[in-house]
Amino acid sequence: MPTRLAFLGPVGTYGEQAARVLIEQAALEDVQLVPCVGLRSVVEQLAGGQCDAAVVPIENSVEGGVTATLDALWSHPELCIRRALVLPIQHALLGSGPLSRVTEVLSHPQALAQCSGWLAQHLPDALQLPTSSTAEAARMVAGSPFRAAIASQTAAREHGLDQLAFPVNDVAGNRTRFLLLRRGQRSEHGDVASLAFSLHRNAPGALLEALVCLAERGLNMSRIESRPSKRELGEYVFFVDVDLPPAPSTALADLIAHLQPLCEHLAHFGAYPSRDLSGC
Known part of the structure; x- marks a missing residue:
């Protein structure tokens, strides 16, 4: 059976370009590309088992986080990130x-x-x-x-x-980061790890207390972004990317162990390699 990989369609999107590069990087064979309408549908195809993998944009260097992807990931914490790719965007x-x-x-x-x-x-x-x-x-x-x-x-x-x-984008260095998503076991080793969490309480210092867990372990937080929890006004979910030391290392497992008690919910999407094509 071919590996069915969902992406934001139709053919000709940047998502398809990223998918083809990630397929090569991950050494996937016999892949069938499945174009989807809307980013949530891309993630749902993977989460529901209709596809075996998915490629989604997560952030852009000009416009920031892709909210549809962030919200879909929070809805499906069982998914994991296997690879990341930064793709230059020229419109x-x-x-x-x-x-x-x-x-x-x-x-x-x-x-x-x-x-x-x-x-x-x-x-x-x-x-x-x-x-x-x-x-x-x-x-x-x-x-x-x-x-x-x-x-x-x-x-x-x-x-x-x-x-x-051509080109018509305002910023010459416009770039988008894409993720290769799969189901299954998360890796504990890679260049970057991605986490998302909500806190037990909305109080002064609550977020700082969580971020201190990174600082105490000498881990660099390369990205943080908040999204509404959609439960009540003023309640947020935080998405964090953490740069990891070279393997072997227990830094990620140690971070999660100390962060878990501070969180109402903690989603660990795994560690993974990341590549930037901007200089290629």
Whole structure:
């Protein structure tokens, strides 16, 4: 049976690009790519057993955390992260007509935000319409003389579109980090470990007490992000990435043992290798 891997579709998304690189890095064989509509659906396909793996974006260097992925991970703490990949993102404006006729620009909300400055300068009157993915935007504008999509150059080839402008992202160093998710046993060794937790109490010093657990063990926290718990106003879930020392090390197990009593819920997504393609 092939390994079914879910990603944010349709074909031509940055998620598909990341998935193909991660498949090679993880030495996965006989892989069937399964495009999904929406990031929550990508995670649900894995959690529900319809797929064996999934690739999702977790954060962007310009717009920050991908909230749909964070919320989906908190809903499925049984999943684990096997690998991370930082992918350079260069957006193009794609269409079937001239730039002068464009009155609507479609893309994923994060892509629209990453190109907001360019759009304000070059297409200030164009209506911006959100879609489920950049490649879905490319599919939707094909054949229209007045619609354009912000997507990858790969999406232009997949959907038969012309490149009207490139690059259109506001920040040259725009990058997105993607995760390879699986079910099964978590690794305790790798470059990075990812945790998420909620605290027993909302009181002065409660979060500091949790973070002291990292400092006391000399562990660098490379990312922290909060999301509403969705139970009541002012209650949050914290997502933390921790840089790990070289193996063998008991640092992660020791951290979890001391952090656990301070948390109402603690999700450990495992340790994993991370690679940055920005310099490649």
